[in-house]
Amino acid sequence: MAGWNQGAALPLVLMVLLVLLDLQRVAGRSPHEMQKNITLAVILPQNNTNYPWAWPRVGPALERAVRTVNADASLLPDHVLIYRFNSSEDKAGVCSESLAALMAVDLKLMYNPWAFIGPGCSYTSSPVGLFTTHWDIPMVTAGASAVAFDGGIYPSITNTGPTHKKLGKFALRICEHFGWREHVMLIFSDKKDDDRPCYFASEGLQSELESINITVEERVFEEHILPVNYSNIILSIQNGGRGESPSTQT
Structure with missing residues (x-):
């Protein structure tokens, strides 16, 4: 996300916003009941650009999309889109x-918004996604990538980014291509005081691999606690990933 392209992001953001507004009309708000201001609620990290969905990264695209919608009177007649x-x-x-x-x-x-943009992190998206489901308000995020969001308890969430379930399906295709059908070793770092991106990515892989009866072994290490013995990790991959049987593959 370091090379964030506002121009490339604008069509996607604009399309999602217009779809959300149309969904709200279908949900039961007639044109006579619509407010003058159509409000979007945005919940994102304000300053920490380590998150690809932080406000400094996606805010300019959202602001430009709002300006573009408001500049075309045919899109939302007699209404103003704000956030x-x-x-x-x-x-x-x-x-x-x-x-x-x-x-x-x-x-x-305070604002009774028509839709939520964000949150981005998995842990923050979970409670907000439950709230938006209860309120019957759409929620758009590019960060709720964990496997749990693929279930039926978050019907309000539209994920515009890649998910770990898709990553798992990609891994299955690789296994099918090379004929790896027995054994897989997963190695990942798990920093439990943040959004645990490596843990959730590995979860997507593990769940999909286990769905076709591939045996999965895991090895967790904490990268921020030094020293990390990478030689032992590589040895664990060699011994555990390939298994003891000559016919077992990784």
Whole structure:
């Protein structure tokens, strides 16, 4: 995401916004009941650009999309599209699930938005996704990539980014291509005080591989705790990934 392209992002954001507004009309709000201002609630990390969906990265595209919609009177006749932003960062700059949930409730009570943009992190998306489902309000995010979001308890969420379930399906195709049908070794770092991206990515792989009865072994290490003995990790891949049987493959 370092090379964020506003021009490339604008059509996707614009399309999603217009679809959301159309969905709300279908949901039961007649033209006579529509408010003058159509409000989008935005919950994203405000400053921490380590997150690809942080406000400094995606905010310009959202602002440009809003300007583009409002500049064309035929898109939302007699209405103005606006947004209200709240940060999901805690004092340390990390996505906070408790803070994101509070921000969602505040935005709902203060502005009664038509849709939510974000949160981005998996842990923050979970409670907000449950709220938006209860409120029957669409939620668009590019960060809720964990396998759990593929279930039926988050019907309000539209994910515009890649998911770990898709990653798992990609791994299955690789296994099918090379004829790897017995054994896989997963190695990943797990930093439990953040959004655990490696853990959730590995979960997507493991769940899909196990779905076709491939045996999966895992090895977890904490990369931020030094020293990390990478030689032992490589040895574990060699011994555990290939298994003891000559016919077993990784």
